[in-house]
Amino acid sequence: MTSFKLLPFLFLQMFFTAGSMIKAAPANPKLFREYIGAENKGVTFTEVPVDSNVEFHFILSFAIDYTTQSHNPSPTNGDFNVFWDTENLTAAHVSAIKALHPNAKVALSLGGDTVGNKNAYFNPKSINSWVRNAVYSLTQIIRKYHLDGIDIDYEHFQTDPNTFAECIGRLLFSLKQNNIVSFTSIAPYDDDSVQPNYLALWGKYGHLIDYVNFQFYAYDKGTTTTQFLKYFEMQSSNYKGGKILVSFGTDNSGGLSPEHGFFAACTRLKRQGKLHGIFIWSADDSRKDHFRYEKQSQAFLSSVI
Template structure:
């Protein structure tokens, strides 16, 4: 057997072993959105979890938050500590880690960001593809997360077409392996349109349940049921905002148990964000991973 053939078999074996080892559990963690000097190494990562760091944010606007004439050129605005070398190092230490870039977010430089219909959708897609390709290769990224949070009042938005075609192109060119979307209660409509048209290239729905402002586990379960009627139940991840809105404290884990008892497979979760968790020793990251690994689903 040649050394090359032996090495190829080793890589395949390791990949299959890792897939079985992680047992289908996924953890999404936003990081770097506030500008605080957070480090990947600060966040506890369980080796049995398929752990996705979502870098917030890359934005198709200039540094003042003004749209760049609809040209789709993305630039990174996450914390300066989250360098390409830092991404490569944490992925080297943790083979179960992936890194994603989140598109847009809520604001930049105090200015609310909005999806704007580009004059030419295909030019926007081409420019977005080129700029994100450069970002993906530079930062050793595995995917993108779509987090536009404000849309034009008219219903003729090109959002679904532009984003759907962009994800499809990135996947077809093997530049990314993961694509997620992050709707909340006020943006469900454009995301449902995107999801229904491009469901085959969207892997997870990081629905922002904390924006639903539910305070009890029972209300959280009801919100979860409602959202899984709009998006596939197997792709919707329960979510939590540290020191933020919605359900707080250990009531979140009681809500997860209710969701599981109601017949849902709780095989993943999303937390916003690592920046806020530094103040409490990453309690929710640790406990969420423990829950995912101890629950009865597989």
């Protein structure tokens, strides 16, 4: 494991000599991704339908650098703990679902919205100490659970965008360079307190990020197909060159819903060669409808238009 007890100059020297060796995950317009485990509703991997014609990514939600104590959890400066449903989504379950479905991979997501019913803040004491702790603790979790990738979904910040960019960028670099993960993603949304952090990260370390899980469901309810396509073009410009995945929520959140034109928008993007994949928030919420939209999304991705 690479140690980050390094001077900034040494890190940059290592970055620029080895960074060109890290290659982005290949584009796959049949990519489907799903967050799972955040709401502790007992949903399991095997309940979620997996179409053999797509590349399927389960994203465990969440690993958070907070203490796991039940009352008043506090930041740990990069020492991550598991906060997803560990009873129903164990390391053995990860291995079993990947054996059952060779086209399935499993990642973990960092941060999320809340911890202990309070905002989960990105709150490092310093760049070097946070990265050192994060690389170590996440490597242990990733290896224990046999995971393939990592997703960044911090939504609250007690630091500046440059610090976020350096911490996360160096983390992704180390995990990729040491073959701890094979793909990475970020999950921004259009908010003045959120987006600047991810744009700073993208500007410095975008070449390390394989997918942009843009939270289009964070836009207002009642979003039209025309508005959705406008938002897609805007975010494609913000994350220029990135594989922007389209999305919706099954938790009654906002954005463009499947009932009101989501797949019509996807059809247009697919014909234009701009559809890089679909993701859903989340399996925990989809169970009530028997995963109907997971089935529909995967069937759409595997269809020929």
